[in-house]
Amino acid sequence: xxxxxxxxxxxxxxxxxxxxxxxFWMVAIMVVLSLYFVYQIxxxxxxxxxxxxxxxxxxxxxxxxxxxxxxxxxxxxLNRNLGKGLLVILCLxxxxxxxxxxxxxxxxxxxxxxxxxEFISVVVEKDSPAEKIEDVKDGTFAITQxxxxxxxxxxxxxxxxxxxxxxxxxAYDNLDACADALYDKTVDAMILNEAYRSLLxxxxxxxxxxxxxxxxxxxxxxxxxxGSKVNVTEEPFNVYISGIxxxxxxxxKSRSDVNMIATINPxxxxxxxxxxxxxxxxxxxxxxxxxxxxxxxxxxxxxxxxSTMEQFTGxxxxxxxxxxxxxxxDIVDAIGGIDVYNEIGFNSGVDGTLIPAGNVxxxxxxxxxxxRERHAYADGDRQRGRxxxxxxxxxxxxxxxxxxxxxxxxxxxxxxxxFQSNMDSDEMMSLIxxxxxxxxxxxxxxxxxxxxxxxxIWSPANQSYSYMMYPDMDSVNAALLExxxxxxxxxxx
Numbered sequence: 051x052x053x054x055x056x057x058x059x060x061x062x063x064x065x066x067x068x069x070x071x072x073x074f075w076m077v078a079i080m081v082v083l084s085l086y087f088v089y090q091i092x093x094x095x096x097x098x099x100x101x102x103x104x105x106x107x108x109x110x111x112x113x114x115x116x117x118x119x120x121x122x123x124x125x126x127x128l129n130r131n132l133g134k135g136l137l138v139i140l141c142l143x144x145x146x147x148x149x150x151x152x153x154x155x156x157x158x159x160x161x162x163x164x165x166x167x168e169f170i171s172v173v174v175e176k177d178s179p180a181e182k183i184e185d186v187k188d189g190t191f192a193i194t195q196x197x198x199x200x201x202x203x204x205x206x207x208x209x210x211x212x213x214x215x216x217x218x219x220x221a222y223d224n225l226d227a228c229a230d231a232l233y234d235k236t237v238d239a240m241i242l243n244e245a246y247r248s249l250l251x252x253x254x255x256x257x258x259x260x261x262x263x264x265x266x267x268x269x270x271x272x273x274x275x276x277g278s279k280v281n282v283t284e285e286p287f288n289v290y291i292s293g294i295x296x297x298x299x300x301x302x303k304s305r306s307d308v309n310m311i312a313t314i315n316p317x318x319x320x321x322x323x324x325x326x327x328x329x330x331x332x333x334x335x336x337x338x339x340x341x342x343x344x345x346x347x348x349x350x351x352x353x354x355x356x357s358t359m360e361q362f363t364g365x366x367x368x369x370x371x372x373x374x375x376x377x378x379x380d381i382v383d384a385i386g387g388i389d390v391y392n393e394i395g396f397n398s399g400v401d402g403t404l405i406p407a408g409n410v411x412x413x414x415x416x417x418x419x420x421x422r423e424r425h426a427y428a429d430g431d432r433q434r435g436r437x438x439x440x441x442x443x444x445x446x447x448x449x450x451x452x453x454x455x456x457x458x459x460x461x462x463x464x465x466x467x468x469f470q471s472n473m474d475s476d477e478m479m480s481l482i483x484x485x486x487x488x489x490x491x492x493x494x495x496x497x498x499x500x501x502x503x504x505x506x507i508w509s510p511a512n513q514s515y516s517y518m519m520y521p522d523m524d525s526v527n528a529a530l531l532e533x534x535x536x537x538x539x540x541x542x543x
Contacts (some may be wrong), residue, residue, distance in 0.1 A: 073120045076137040080116065083144035084109040090151035096479045098487035103483075112140060134405035155475075166272070166351055168303055169244040170205040174230060180239070187213040189238025192228040195221045197513060198243045205241055205267045213264075224513035226253045231250070232261070239264075245303035245349045246268035248295050249512040250414040271351070278366050282477045283484045286315040286537040287368040289473075291442070292355050294374045304374070306348030306355050308421075308438055313536045316484065322536045323442060323496040324529050326359070330501060333497060334358045337510050343518060346511035352470075362521075371475045377469050378416030378421065381445060385387050387413050388444035396426030417441050431519075432498060439496040450491060460521040495542045498533055500525040 088106055091097055097105070115262040119125060119133030134510065172183060172191070180186045187209075193202050210216050222228045222239055229250055231237045240261075250257045281286045292309025309326040328345040338355035347355040356367045373381075382388055388411070395407040405420055412420060422440050427433035500522040507518040535542060 065094065071120075073134055073137065076134070077113070077117050077120060080141050080144065081113050082135060084113055087144055087148050087151065088207070090148060090155070091422060094151060094154060094375065094479055095476065096154070096483050096486070099484055101120040101141060103311060116140070118417075143368075161514045166202050166270075166303060168269040168271065170201055170269065171242050171244055171263040172205075172209070173232070173240045173242050173261045174264055175235075176260055176262055177466065178238075178262075182266055182442075183209060184213055186239045187217060188217070190236075191217055191219045192231045192240040193219050193221050193337070194225060194513070195223055195454060197224065197511075198246065201243055201269060202241055204269060209265070210268045213490045225249055229254045229257060232313060243303075244296075245305075246512070248305050249349075251505055252516060253514075257314075261489060278368050279477070280368055282473070283316050283345065283480050284312065286317075288313050288365055288533075289471075290359060290367040290370045292348060292352055292372045293438070294372065296374050304348055305345040305350055306352075307345055308373075309344055309355070309359070310439065310442070311359075311363075311367070312436075312442075313533045315539060316481070318536075318539050318541060318543065319490070319492045320536050320543060321446065321492050321494045322533060323439045323494065324533060325439050325496070325498040326433060327431055327499070327501060327519050329503065329517060329519040330364045330499075331507065331520050332358060336362060342510050343516070346509065349511060363526070365530070365533065369471060371473075372470045375418055378418050378441070381469075382412065382414035382417045382441075385445065385448045387411055388417060388441065388448055390417075390420070390440050390444050392420065392535075394426065396423060399423055399425050407507075409454050411517060420467075431502065435498050436496070439498075443494045446492065446494060450485060451525070497529050498525075498531050 052293040088109065091102060091105070091479055097167045110199075116133055116137050119129055119136075125133075134161065172186070174180045174186065191206075191209075193206075206219065219241075220231070222231060225242070225246060228237075228240050228242075232240045233524075247258075254260075289309065289312040290304045291310040291312055293310075294304040296304040305328075307328050309328060309330075311324040311326070313322040313324070314320070326344065328343065330344040331341050334342050334347055334354065335357040336350040344355075344358070347358050352370055352372050356370055359365075360367055390406055390410055390412060392407055392410050395405065397404055400422060401417050403416070403419060405416060405423075410416070410420075421438045422434070423437065424430045424434040501519040502522065503517060503519045505517050506515045508514075509516050509518075532542065
């Protein structure tokens with residue numbers, strides 16, 4: 051019994067000596083970082099076992115080896131010092147690895163958000179003396195008769211509370227009439243849902259430069275849980291890609307100017323991109339099935355866009371991905387740019403930048419200008435849709451190549467704020483895991499549907515007449531046939 055107590059005191063003394071040494075704490079930190087890294091990678095479920103198990107084995111080996119280099123018998127001073135250096139290096143490496151893993155978890159959580167925001171502004175003329183909402187509380191506010199009445203009323207109540215009195219409003223038939231009243235000084239301010247701002251472009255192209263915002267009311271809503279989930283590594287599925295025509299927060303509502311169906315078959319590793327013109331004249335579920343431009347569905351939210359296109363095509367849109375101008379710029383820059391082929395050289399309609407013909411390496415800003423251009427092409431909006439598919443194909447090619455590894459940190463810090471999807475993090479991780487396990491590229495093909503344009507068609511969304519495109523149903527049915535081929539496992543040329 052005395053020998054046991056003596057042994058215990060000896061062990062206690064030894065551990066007390068260890069704890070006074072900095073290398074002991076370095077080894078302890080490394081073990082903790084190793085365990086946390088293993089936990090994060092396991093929880094992400096992104097690495098195939100053929101990579102995960104060797105990483106775990108190496109970490110265990112390193113932990114024991116570095117402990118032995120510090121406290122093993124007959125270890126030279128040189129080797130002990132080398133061990134200390136390795137401890138510092140490996141702790142730094144594991145620290146960075148844990149940060150990267152945490153970034154991935156956080157980014158995927160943001161992507162899968164179902165939040166959607168309405169931003170309702172009080173707009174005045176640029177040369178107005180008003181600087182804040184109190185400066186126009188005794189003036190007249192222009193509103194629309196029927197458009198966006200619920201949000202408008204909520205904003206009016208919020209303004210009344212802010213200025214401690216009831217404001218005076220004047221109702222007009224549509225947004226253009228409200229803008230005219232503001233320009234004519236018939237009213238002092240205009241209440242405008244930012245999702246509708248782009249509807250003013252046709253008749254008031256300089257509205258953004260002529261006005262400024264003095265007050266904003268933010269309304270948060272939840273996106274309806276749409277889609278029909280599948281096993282994304284085993285079954286074919288459709289992703290509806292909606293590109294909204296705005297910068298800033300991805301959850302902001304605005305017109306759906308890019309409309310594309312990505313049909314993905316994980317077994318044949320095929321992706322078929324189908325571009326749909328923004329001006330397609332279709333019955334809209336959120337407007338009592340009245341016909342209007344497809345782009346206007348975005349004003350009512352992504353759920354309106356999805357349900358409208360499911361009704362029009364008869365397809366199930368299993369998932370959606372929503373992006374905006376900022377998204378495209380940020381994603382392309384994060385992956386180090388993309389390489390695309392441009393059919394003809396042109397000066398961008400955005401800022402006059404020359405985008406030459408031929409193979410062009412594009413940063414985010416150039417890729418956005420290329421994707422938005424239509425006036426330089428005889429085929430107009432149809433070519434714009436094709437260019438958007440070219441850009442998306444280039445992004446997919448880059449994202450599935452080994453080159454993506456070098457930009458991992460910037461990609462993870464960017465992705466959470468650049469697009470929104472109802473595909474959950476487990477489904478995204480399973481696709482990444484499949485790509486890491488099998489490697490190789492995907493076979494990407496593209497197609498477009500067509501139509502015939504006409505002016506003077508009534509738009510319920512902006513309560514005025516404008517240009518629409520009547521769908522060419524022969525081209526629509528041909529495109530649907532190609533989509534079905536991919537779903538059935540056929541290989542397209």
